Amino acid sequence: MRVQEKKWKFGIAAMLCLLLGIFCMGSALPANAQELLESALPESAQKNSLQKGGMTYAVSGGTLTVQGSGELADVASALEETGEGSAEEITAVIVEDGITSIGSKAFTGFENLSSIQLPDSLTSIKEFAFWECQSLKSVTVPDSVRYLGIGVFQECTSLESAVIGSGVTKLPIQLFRSCRSLKSVMFRGQVEEIGEQCFCYCTSLGSFTVPDSVLNVGKNAFFGCQSLTLTMPDALEANGDGSYQQRGGILVEGSRLYSEAGTMLNLVNQEREKQGLPALSMDAELLEEAMERAAELAIDFSHVRPDGTNFSTVSAKVKTENIAAGNSSTQEIYSDWISSAGHRANILDTEVKSIGIGCFAQGETRYWVQLFSDEAAERTGSGLDGKAKVRIRARAGAYPMSLEKDTWILEPRKSAELVVLLKNKGNPLLTAKISPETFWWSSSNEEAVRVENGKITAAGSGKATVTAALKDGGSEKLKASVTVNTKVTKIRLEDKTIRLALGETYRLKPEVRPKDAYDPSLSYESSKPSVVSVNRKGLLRAKKKGTARITIESRDGGARVQVKVIVGDYPSSIRLSGVPRKMAVKDKVRLQAAVLPQGTKYTGVRWSSSDRTIAAVNKNGVVTAKKPGKATITCQARFGATAKKSVTITVVPEAPAYRATAGKRELTLKIKPVKGAVQYTVYLSTKPDRGFKKAEVTKERTCTIDGLRKGKTYYVKVRAAGKAGRRLLAGEFGSVKKVKVK
Known part of the structure; x- marks a missing residue:
């Protein structure tokens, strides 16, 4: 089958135009001529650096070294500002420690980039960061990286090998799409998701084993990989649309009580002995299967398993099953069973030779299973009580879940655990706690609230929505609203005593600390409203002579302060x-x-x-x-x-002092430096008191103006300009100079 691929590419204009106009009507060069000439030197002679956006870029012999902190973005634009070429000339990149993120499209189109060195400080590589780096041979993503964006290495057509660090658990959409030379990918950690088209059109990929840790493989993840031999874990099942999903996305935590299973076995055999029946042996295989079935009962108290199959699919040895749940003791559960005709018949079945007993506890609730077999135990089993995480294969969407609490108010630096509950499908009176590892967790505002594996932490003032999405790709999403209530701890005032003239108004301007307090609003109250009144916005009004105290209090109760106000014959x-x-x-x-x-x-x-x-x-x-x-x-x-x-x-700037010297059809100015000046503007006229026109703007102290008329007398004046923000501030003119050109 032939597949036609549609490629997406950016239009990149890579033409460098060097416009150099030098008029040889004297010996002077334009101020930037030397810079332009230097940029034409061969690469081996170049070594330049530029600071931009908190980053330092240094280029030497085709190698770009970047230092700084925070996010590295728009590298091509930064290169252009060095005046040393373009992205196409870079063959190697070294990103030094301190940089935490590679921004979206940061290196897109660096067609000759063959190697990249990334630091251990890096935590994220964003969308299309290295798209179309067509000479890149290999890449190692550091263990510190936790996030990879869409298409990070898309169309890196020479990329042969990649190492993905231990911090990455999700491979995004189109990560290696059309990397036609890719042969090897190594994972240092536990990858749980492979996104759509992740390895699409990786035509040189000969074999690939999807790790057992993977829960979900997106649509067409390996489409167009013509030479590929793909090995999938047994737990992954095809969805019929090119994607795969692990049926078993619900993780339940609890305790396996082998000691109670042993007690139950003794009770069963005591009853069988009374009835003249041989004792049952605890089959090692059935014991473990019974423990798994007991955990399944936590979400569905039924003889039908959560994946929709009958209980007997747990093992070919199984003949019948007894189940129970509740906070009763082992003796009480046994008594209930032996008092029930159906359960009693299973326990006293004359054909049964072995048994597996499971007891799974979550909180005070215990879930019990007895699996009976008419086969003799090949190997008897037992175990030690202990905590366990059981992954249950369940039909997607069949088991609705909810958060135990979905609205939170946290104080700064405080943490809390989000608890996910599942109401038992077979017995609505039972509720199970679902492990947070069942979900992908995310926060809509990480500056306010961080979340990791269900644990929320107040990072700063504000609100966030925390979302839990099933890792197995199901549609179930749970949301919690979290507010970080950073209280006001201090109220600052300009003055503790304020004096007002009678009839005057004055607005208080208190400042709250910290500045990011969740509720910075304040209340105001006057001890003597007849002397000084105050409204809800802090506006004082002096009504009559006297003294009053104004109390200012934060509405969250975190801080309180008073200011003394005196009304008298004061200046207005x-x-x-x-x-x-x-x-x-x-x-x-x-x-x-x-x-x-x-x-x-x-x-x-x-x-x-x-x-x-x-x-x-x-x-x-x-x-x-x-x-x-x-x-x-x-x-x-x-x-x-x-x-x-x-x-x-x-x-x-002050008026500049300067000297004007006549030359052959030119004049030269030498300007004394002016403090704070960023440029000087020269004006010329043929009259001493009018008709001046701008002739030159320069940043240099020496300026030559050529192309003047031979033997002509000119009048020249200069003024400096400083800078305030983005605005230029022009100063006064220096004295007018008279010059006769030779």
């Missing part, structure tokens, strides 16, 4: 004068403050700056410009909370 406002629109670096100016109303005896003020590195202010209101940027200067009355005034001052 401040007027500032002498405020400049701009200041140049090194400039100083004194701001004048008038405290209102006039005649108040409380005239003291405090000065502050939002950023002292840009503009500092002293106690006398003298502002000193430090570096380009914007800063807010605030004047606050020492008495009178509402008497406050703020102004924003823009600091620009």
